[in-house]
Amino acid sequence: MKKTGAQIIIELLERQGVKTVAGIPGGATLPLYDALGQSNIRHVLTRHEQGAGFIAQGMARVTGKAAVCLGTSGPGATNLLTAIADARLDSIPLVAITGQVPSSMIGTDAFQEVDTYGLTLPITKHNFLVRTTEELLRVIPEAFGIAESGRPGPVVVDVPKDVQMREIEFEAWPEPGGRTSPLSPEAGAVEQMARMIGEAKRPVLYIGGGITASDCCAELRKLARKNSLPVACTLMGLGTVSADNPLYLGMLGMHGSRSTNFVLEEADLLIGIGVRFDDRATGKLEEFCPNAAIIHVDIDKSEIDKLRPVNLAVAADAAKVVRRLVELVDDDERSQWMKRIAHLRTLHSEEIPEPENNAHPLNIIRAVADIADPDTIIATDVGQHQMWVAQSYPFRTPRTLLTSGGLGTMGFGMPAAIGAALAQPGKRVVCFSGDGSILMNIQELATMADHNLPVTVIILNNGHLGLVRQQQELFFGNRITASKFTTTPDFAALALAFGVRGVSLAGTNDPRTALAEAMTGNGPCIVDAPIDYAENVFPMVPPGAANRDMIGGEANA
């Protein structure tokens, strides 16, 4: 066969099963886009490369398969960086292919030249600067293999223009890259886990995104039910266990449920699976689960003992561990522990807003949950609205919450929702955003309009960077610095300007009907939902404090 580097890349993507890619063309990717135009791959033209990165993330988060974004050299690559770093922190499989100036010009400060390899070193799982066209036959499948294997993550492939243009002769196509067989636990490790669980009086499962990544949610639920193990979820773990499961404790940590943090306080065994003891989850580390022995299961052994020394380390695939563990643990009702948990839940129940307060963010979120199908994908941006959604939206299935957990990137929501809508054609996706976050990638309204995607964006509009304002109020003497917007656009009119339906809930007597209309019909819709700016996310663990020291949100305060 005789093919150019660009043709090889595109055909290898087709052979990987890639159906949709997102990106923006430029000088250094002209050959690549020429080959793309001749292929069956659908290209989603975004209005900013960061949008393309998050659209790819949306596709990857919904499917679990590596998704692809494209950017040209220089600013194309730098604009992708935030989405790549975001994928790294949330372990999302992503392959970003960037154009680079011709090999002979690398290092000369050529037009649109930037050291993409150097810039992406610390934010990728691995990265490549391809030096010859022949290398592409190895690098492209390998990039997918790395992105999807073990702990998933982003991979950057930087391809100089001459490497794309050169034609080479080769014999056969390589096998597509994919997930390699995951790591098995060491002999005896799961048996030891089962013994520790059997001996524990007050065990708690502490689970995160690793359960979804290794696709063992059903087995985890079985494990919890069989041995009556209560389950606390991280932000990335929401949806693993249905919100109406009696063993589900809710989210732990900085904005977790009050009772969850108190249950963890009393635990004598913490079984962490697919988690990384993130500071937002643990609070002050030395005082996290102070009475518990700790088991930590993670596919990435560098996460174990990183922050908290453990009693039992199991560096292995969560699915392999959980499947075996279900067989080994006893049937147990744990009636004493269940009673204690029920008591703690009553004692530390949450404050609930007045049901008639239609403008309360929690009531708006509940109203959306009532209208939406149970498996509707919910994307969020970052800030107060994100935490309110995490606290109160009843997630029932994995991969239904798309949120920027680790990096906390404002601007994530709408493009991620676009990616989700592309990955799940015909199903409506809801994006909760804030008036701060939405403007960080507002240009993607045009992309959404291009494809007339069924995405409803609900902007909880408080005219502030709400989570910053809240912390200034609580911890900086209520000195509000640079977190109040002087002007806020008319979001409904803005949507119209992009050719998208837009509605405002301001002055509506019947917000439920307005929301229901916004969530039906064809195409996208933007909902501007004004909320009280003074509303805070409670409870809140002050940064650096122990999880037991929560502020606010008590029903019986």
Next chain:
Amino acid sequence: MPSPVIELLVNNHPGVMSHITGLFSRRAFNLEGILCGTVGTGEKSRMFLMVNEDKRLTQLIKELERLHDTLSVTLRNDIDHHIFDPLKVES
């Protein structure tokens, strides 16, 4: 007590050194000495990194092992430090 030396066997290509040193620089962790050379036919390199004793070393070694181009990592306390001597000559 001699400084510990991390011995690495890595794939030999441009960029590997940056991957390795990046893990140290992000933690503001100084490398006291670096020796590096190709092994055999040149597909692999061996590196010796002299470091100061630090409680973060265990974590760093795990992250070095995690790198895609790392083939093996060994923390050694038995390396003859004279191998770094030529570096110390002030010219």
